[in-house]
Amino acid sequence: MQKKDAKKAQRLSIIPGLGQLYNGQTIKGVLFIIILLAFVAEFIFGGISAFANLVTLGSVSMEDNSLFMMIYGTLQILLTIIFIVFYVANLYDAKRVANLINNDKKVSHTFKELGASMVDGGFAYLLTTPAYFLMIFTIVFPVLVTLLMAFTNYDFAHIPPAMLLDWVGFKNFTSMFFLSSYRATFNAVFGWTVIWTVCATTLQIIIGIATAVIANQNFIKGKRFFGVIFLLPWAIPAFVSIMSFSNIFNDSAGAINVQVIGLWNTLVPFAHIAPIHWMTDTFWTKFAIIMIQGWLGFPYIYVMITGILQAIPDDLYEAATLDGATVMQKFNKITLPTIFAIAAPIFVTQYTFNFNNFSMIYLFNQGGPGDVGANAGGTDILISWIYKLTTGTSPQYSLAAAVTLIISVLVIGISLIVFKKTHAFEMGD
Amino acid sequence: MENAQAVAPKSANSKQNSARRHRFWKQFFTYLYMVILAIIVMYPVLITFITAFKDANVQAFVLDFGGKWTLVNFKNLFTQTLYGSWYLNTMIISVSCMVIQVIVVTLAGYVYSRYRFAGKKFSLMFFIIIQMVPTMAALTAYYVLANMLNALDHYWFLTAIYIGGGIPQNTWLMKGYFDNVPYDLDESAKLDGAGNFKIFWSIVLPLVKPMIAVQALWAFMSPVQDYLMAKFLLTSESHYTVAVGLQTFINNAQNQQVVLFSAGAILVAFPIAALFFYLQRFFVSGLLAGGSKG
Structure with a gap:
């Protein structure tokens, strides 16, 4: 040829x-x-x-x-x-x-x-x-x-x-960073977005790991029963739960103010608590939102960690026990390192998820209470601010697009680091 | 000597006692933690559940087993509100999303697991990078595009966004699952003269059924769960999905209809939670496999 x-x-x-x-x-x-x-x-x-x-x-x-x-x-x-x-x-x-x-x-x-x-x-x-x-x-x-x-x-x-x-x-970006009115709003919203992401996600990870470690001990009876209950917050659609919580934290008719605080005051009359302004005080709204995300998010972590724990061979612990290791030592030297080695990517996706967790912020109190300028409420995070900028009575599409870009660059940057760390790029074949 | 013998059993005994005491407290705090957590989890769920059966003049949104129980809220939901249409709308969007996304993702995942072709590495990179871009990154553009295409308030546009948003990550998971099916099966089938399609359809596909069920659940769930896009792109009340519609019951602080909200919440949460528990054992293993594989 x-x-x-x-x-x-x-x-x-x-x-x-x-x-x-x-x-x-x-x-x-x-x-x-x-x-x-x-x-x-x-x-x-x-x-x-x-x-x-x-x-x-x-x-x-x-x-x-x-x-x-x-x-x-x-x-x-x-x-x-x-x-x-x-x-x-x-x-x-x-x-x-x-x-x-x-x-x-x-x-x-x-x-x-x-x-x-x-x-x-x-x-x-x-x-x-x-x-x-x-x-x-x-x-x-x-x-x-x-x-x-x-x-x-x-x-x-x-x-x-x-x-x-x-x-x-770059006018939209420069006005966000340098124009006093927008800068104040951007700083306030961005600052709270970071605090929210770190606190809420860390809380759900801590509860998730604690629950997995505690509920996996061999002597526990009724594992199946508790397992089903602990999974409920994941099984029920999040928007349903968040809206329910928004009712439960209602200032005048919600269960927390009426029933929980009422019960506390009956049982512990010397430490009297007044009803809390969950929906009208920015601090308490923020506090409630973080707690509720802990409730909503821990089952996912709990399930993942349970899977990981069950994969750790028992002889590892037995060998450590023979060597005289205490419970805490075993937890610190065997359990935690294994969890972080396998679940680190899962944790990071939880952080990026909460960074953009629109439903939690908007469905609980619509980003309110309060006002930090440029349509943003006191508990608005970047994504819900974008929503308000786009759908408000005087829409600011280009500014919204600029904020969107900032969010995306942050999220993609973090994901890239994680992907590099977990060697996902090498899975090409 | 005598003394030592007398002391030894006593010290063993006290050691045993302290171990037993230690075990008791360990069990006590373990169960205490689990019971408190269970109560915290169940409390809001039960409140919503019970309120659905209260009559309309309920004073507070609390856990109260007393009072008359009624089914009238469920009746009102379908006769006096648009809940029926919201439910139907959600089903239409979710089912179309599920069917299309599962087909697309299964095919693409299969190809990436089984075939070598020019540009495979390059296109896999494309998948990974797209996967990192949050769908939200295009929020404003969706709004403008929908305006331009006259797609505001139409389902096809919304559904397409749901499908597209789920493809990158789920393809990746699907590929991981297909990788677990031994290649020898394909090889021996090929020797027997089976074609590409036959190998895919009657040999590999039946083995990944659990993963397909999980994919279907996720593809079905993401439109049900979503509030942002639906609220953004659906403008008329009769076109709302359940998530957007339910919120209209409680977003007016002066006139909150918590009983209607609770009834509606149960009707959407119950079937989804049931599906979730049914498929749970599949997707936990799937997620872990996918997670460790990247």
């Missing part, structure tokens, strides 16, 4: 299809050329103006809709990226096939062979396409639009098509 020059095939594929034709894969080559032509045509007749509009965001109000221009521009960016991926794949393909021919491997030339190899090798691509399609259009594309929106002046005073949008660079 005639030898092919792999380098030459790859060089020819600078125009997609030529390298494949050189390799003798007529059908594939023609297909690739058609894809190239289609993209070039699309780019000339739509792409150039889409990019141009993305840069200017329109010039005539009422006629040009800046928002649509931004969205079409984003689509064009995506399309171009997909083409570039195809283009690079095409270069590699030409080289790979040429090498296959040189090594006397089977290569598909005819339509039938191509079809067969599509079913065989292409099976993989065919079955993953729906996943990619959905992810690109429900995650990648909207995230890109948000990214762009953060650099515009899109707000209640600039609503297309009546008004044009403009690129404003």
Whole structure:
């Protein structure tokens, strides 16, 4: 068989299809050329103006809709990226096939062979396409639009098509960090978001580990019974529980003020407690929210840790006992290290989850009470502030997008560190 | 000598006593902890449960077994409020999300577990990176896009977001589960002349049924559990999901309808908790396997 020059095939594929034709894969080559032509045509007749509009965001109000221009521009960016991926794949393909021919491997030339190899090798691509399609259009594309929106002046005073949008660079970010009014709000909200995340998550982890360790001792009777009860907060939809708690912590008619504090005052009359303003005092709302998240979140940790504990071999403890280790020593030297080694990623996802735990904040007291400016209430975290910025009476879309970006960068950063630590990237095969 | 003999049993005895006392306190505090925790868990659950059977002029949201029990709240829920439609809406969204997401995730997970193909590593990286992007990151864009596509208040848009949001992580878990099915099964089937589809459908798929059940539960649950997106993208009251609708019963501080809320809460919480307990043994092992595998 005639030898092919792999380098030459790859060089020819600078125009997609030529390298494949050189390799003798007529059908594939023609297909690739058609894809190239289609993209070039699309780019000339739509792409150039889409990019141009993305840069200017329109010039005539009422006629040009800046928002649509931004969205079409984003689509064009995506399309171009997909083409570039195809283009690079095409270069590699030409080289790979040429090498296959040189090594006397089977290569598909005819339509039938191509079809067969599509079913065989292409099976993989065919079955993953729906996943990619959905992810690109429900995650990648909207995230890109948000990214762009953060650099515009899109707000209640600039609503297309009546008004044009403009690129404003980093103004949304700088005003958040330097403009006094926004800065105060951002600092207040961000500060509470961090406190909330750390306290609530740590609390649920502590209760979870404690419950797992205590409830797993051998002598306990009724394990099954307690197990079911401890799982209830996870089994019941969170929004139902949070709304119930919002009633239970009601200032005037809730069970805590009426029943629990009432019972305490009857039993311990010398330490009288007055009803607490759970819903109207920011401090007590924050306190209640953290406690409730402990209630809601501990079962998940408890179940995971129970699984881990049962996997620790008993002889490890027996050996330690023979060596004279105390209960605390065994816990500190065997139990805890094992838990953290396995469950660290689970813990971190709990922290990032609570960082964005909209339901807990909003369903309990709608981010209130109080007001820290720019629509944000006293217990609003970043995600619920975004919600209020977007849906309020005077929406601040671009500012909301900027806050969203900050959140995402933080969450992705933390996840990246965790993934690196847990070596998930090495699981590629 | 005599003295020593007299002392020895006594000290053993006291050692035994102290051990027994130690064991008693250990058991006492263990059970004390478990009972208190159980009470803290059960208290709010029971309050909500009991309030659902109280009549409308209930004074406080407390645990009170006294008074007349009635089913009238459940009747009112379906005759005087939109609860019936909310329930139906939630079912429509959740079931579509479940069916589509399970199919997509199972196929993709299978491919990543079993096939070697050009770009596999690259696309797996793509999955991992997408998995880190919270769906919330596009919150404002969803709103704008929905406005543009006239999809505000429509289910298809919301459902698509739920499906897309669940794909990256669940594909990853599914791949991990498929990895646990021995490859020899595929090989021997291939030698027997089974095609790609046959191997997938009648050999591997039956072995991952538990994981598929778990995936189905999660895909079904995420729309039921979600408040944010539904509240964001559904605007008319008759189109609400249960989570958004239930909140309208209690968000008006002046006119809280806690009995209706409680009745509605039971009707949605009970079937979901039952499903949860039924499938629990599967997903705990699945989560741990997935967790340790990354």
